Amino acid sequence: MPLAVPPKPFDTAQAANGLERWRQEAAGTAPELRDWALAFADSAEGRALLDGVCGNSPYLGFILTRELAFMKRLVEDGYNATFAALMAELERDRAEERSTDRLMAALRVAKRRAALLIGLADITRSWPLARVTGALSDMAETGLRLAAAHLLRRASEAGTVTLPDPQRPTVGSGLIVLAMGKLGARELNYSSDIDLIILYDDAVVQTAQPDNLARTFIRIARDLVRIMDERTRDGYVFRTDLRLRPDPGATPLAVSVTAAETYYASVGQNWERAAMIKARPVAGDLEAGAAFLRTLEPFIWRRHLDFAAIQDIHSIKRQINAHKGHREVTVNGHDIKVGRGGIREIEFFAQTQQLIFGGRDQRVRIAPTLAAIRALCEVERVPPGALEELEEAYDFLRRVEHRIQMTDDRQTHRIPADDEGVAHLATFLGYADPAEFRAELLARLGRVEDRYAELFEEAPSLSGPGNLVFTGTDDDPGTVETLSGMGFRDPSRAIGIVSVWHRGRYRATRSGRARELLTELVPTILSELAKTPNPDNALVHFDSFLTQLPAGVGLFSLFTANPWLLELVAEIMGTAPQLARTLSRNPSLLDAVLSPDFFDPLPGEERVAEDYQRLMATARDFEDALTLARRWTNDQRFRAGTHILRGITDGDQCGPFLADLAGVVVPDLAARVEEEFAVRHGRVPGASWIIVAMGKLGSKQLTITSDIDLIVVYDAPPGSKGSDGAKPLAPNEYFIKLTQRLTSAITSPMADGKLYEVDMRLRPSGNAGPLATSLDSFLRYQAHDAWTWEHMALTRARALGDSELARRFEEAARAVLTAPREPDKLLWDVADMRRRIDKEFGTPNPWNVKYARGGLIDIEFIAQYFQLRHGHAHPGILSIRTAQAIANCAEAGLLESAIAEELIAALRLWRRVQGFLRLATDGVLDPAQVSPSLFEGLARNAFPEEDAPIDFAALDGRIRAVAERIHGHFKALVEEPAKSLTPPASPRSGAGPMTEQNSP
Secondary structure, three states, rough: OOOOOOOOOHHHHHHHHHHHHHHHHHHHHOHHHHHHHHHHHHHHHHHHHHHHHOOOOOOHHHHHOOOOOHHHHHHHOOOHHHHHHHHHHHHHHOOOEEEEEEHHHHHHHHHHHHHHHHHHHOOOOOOOOOHHHHHHHHHHHHHHHHHHHHHHHHHHHHOOOOOOOOOOOOOOOOOOEEHHHHOOOOOOOOOOEEEEEEEEOOOOOOOHHHHHHHHHHHHHHHHHHHHHHOOOOOOOOEEEEEEOOOOOOOOOOEHHHHHHHHHHHOOOHHHHHHOOOOOOOEEEEEEHHHHHHHHHHHHOOOOOOOOOHHHHHHHHHHHHOOOOOOOOOOOOOEEEEOOOOOOHHHHHHHHHHHHHHHOOOOOOOOOOOHHHHHHHHHHOOHHHHHHHHHHHHHHHHHHHHHHHHHOOOOOOOOOOOOOHHHHHHHOOOOOOOOHHHHHHHHHHHHHHHHHHOOOOOOOOOOOOOOOOOOOOOOOOOHHHHHHHHOOOOOOOHHHHHHHOOOOOOOOHOOHHHHHHHHHHHHHHHHOOOOOOHHHHHHHHHEEEEHHHHOOOHHHHHHHOHHHHHHHHHHHHHHHHHHHHHHHHHHHHHHHOOOOOOOOOOOOOOOHHHHHHHHOOOOOOHHHHHHHHHHHHHHHHHHHHHHHHHOOOOOHHHHHHHHHHHHHHHHHHHHHHHHHHHHHOOOOOOOOOOEEEEEEEEEEOOOOOOOOEEEEEEEEOOOOOOOOOOOOOOOHHHHHHHHHHHHHHHHOOOOOOEOOOOEEEEOOOOOHHOOOOOEEEHHHHHHHHOOOOOHHHHHHOEEOOOOHHHHHHHHHHHHHHHHOOOOOHHHHHHHHHHHHHHHHHHHHOOOOOOOOOOOHHHHHHHHHHHHHHHHHOOOOHHOOOOOOHHHHHHHHHHOOHHHHHHHHHHHHHHHHHHHHHHHOOOOOOHHHHHOOOHHHHHHHHHHOOOOOOOOOHHHHHHEEEEEHHHHHHHHHHHHHHHOOOOOOOOOOOOOOOEEEHHHHO
């Protein structure tokens, strides 16, 4: 064991420099002090002390050589008398200090001298551990008392508070400064922060400015922290931490007693109960502080604990991955505070049992850690052997902690990571051989871990793959390590998010039972989220989901009873951002997931229409209809997305179902909008109107995130003068305004989100044309003014609903598509438009399946080109469905069957991939950012009936090969033949203005 003498210097050169500084400082002092200092340096005892301090601690060595007069006093009067005098003089000289700057300077000088005295008493083993930590605590308390009195006096002079006794400003002031943690238990470590809660008793404070009460005490709290914490040329007093106050992320620095009592009574957590065991008023109105703590006794010390509360207390421990009997601890870099077998485990050993037994037995309600364990031993809750081992380990570990911190005055608890640093620490502790120190440290860590693991041996672990601790204010290093290992890139942010769940800020976590259930679920939640491509984003989505829950107990119980449901939710949050947003807006969707038919095959068009009409029959009015339509449609899209996610269907098979949803909702809303519109404007006699679906909706291949491309066509009798309502409108104005109302009804955001985004740029003349077009105008435009790309888009047009005008429109559209065309001009236009789209939107990334060469646009253009070129001679090839149109061309002998089959197979492949990627990414897939789970989903969707590629490189290779073959077909069928053609002379004869709408 180390001897009770100064340690030998680890760095002899540093010791020699310290001795030289001492002599230089002595040379500039008064003769009496100089003679003493030189004589002390020449004495064996003095030289040993100077070498041991300067050769091990740059921090203490600096103070030592700066404070010669104080050292003389210390050597002559001894540790106890000198420390008592230091504190007494500080209280006497600064009790009525009016200057903040002078007070700050005085406190910093006193702290520097106290740090030197306490450090020397510790390293020479002149004081036991309790005296060392007690003296550090005395210094902190003295500083806080003086600062609080100074700030109250200043507030009184400013007129913001009225002091009952100005000579004793803290008495009856209502200002409460609670010491928490180690200061509360008088166990401060050498470079400790001080944990405080600053309150003001709003029933005690006297003020002529009651409206400014909160601001006044927030300012006092801020200034108190500055007095203690701010670094000046004289250093600092103590780093100050206010994060143990009620819900620190949502409350000011100073909290009213009323607000604090409400918080602890409603959402106070068990770890806060544990923290409050050590709470102690140390400054301000001590009587008000004691009264506040008395009101908290029922919160801290529950006489009757239900099973759930005991489980939650146990979870404080069980979140830490403690194992009895086998060792994985290494000395280098080990955190002796929160690492395995460390100081925190000894503290929790006491606190968890105090919480369980302290409600009935006041004898164990003791703040200091070792005193609490002794009390637990006396009431036979802790065996004597455990007490003996933990006492010895605690003393040893705290002294190790102090030497680590004394070296450079750093608030750290880690053993140095390198062997030289460990050897230095061993020397500073008095060991001649670092191996002896290593052995003794590991032995004590092991004994602590064994005793700690015995506490709840029968309780299943909550730690999952490692520590998962979300209590307290500082990030638990073991939890940071665990989360990093699980794949979270920002563990600190993850800890912050989960910690908020326990603070009761969300409606779902306000009840104690909800938080207890959530505590049990957290490891599983994080483990499931960690399986997703981006665990950090998944956690953010899950957090957003929790914020929208109206209550938590029911759902958390549901997750407990149905683990597969939690797995599904985690998968959605991490793999399908679109579904995650939908679920966050409407958590009740999970009720539908539990219905027996949720995972049944998606229904056909007739069943979809029946379900929708049954629902809409309950609508009370127009606004109710809009709400029901949005909710139903989003529910159905959520169901479809979940099916894709789970591999029940895919983006190709799901397209018609998603189109059917829009196909029943949009015409129904159009009719309801017209009814509302007619109340004011009447109707145009004899007129009718239709909505024409274009693009993906027209071809019945919507994705989860698709806009819907619409045009509105109307027909009014010749000579019609306008509508017959109170506010009549001309036919064109009537249907334009009606179209505006319809698009507003579809796109306006509501509680359940938007119904659809609507794009009407495919109407005649695009954005320059009217929102609604008469049938005659539409036909004239198509016959004389339409660009080639507009005829291509028309191949996928279909009228929604069944009416005479719908039939007339489709006959007219068919006539346009089957009209004879100049083949070379058509070929040139198609090739030129594809070239310009590639120039604007081209990409080498084959996973951008819309724009990549060999992707959707190439296949769609082939189908549209063949229909326009051969529709006159072969009208039977026309189809709004691209795959069917290609098959029709092959059947008519216009396209080789093998090429047609390859085009159709690739089309379905791209739709499957696109459907999955629209769920799994917010944009186009980055091949460099593919996680294992994302790869699995891609492979499953891309090649569902084949052996999946073994890795992403193989999958990517297959995708590129398919794209290359399809691009080859496009070049052979369109690009190469077009190269031999002469460009058209007339500007109007080209493909047309190139926009994104030119593409499928």
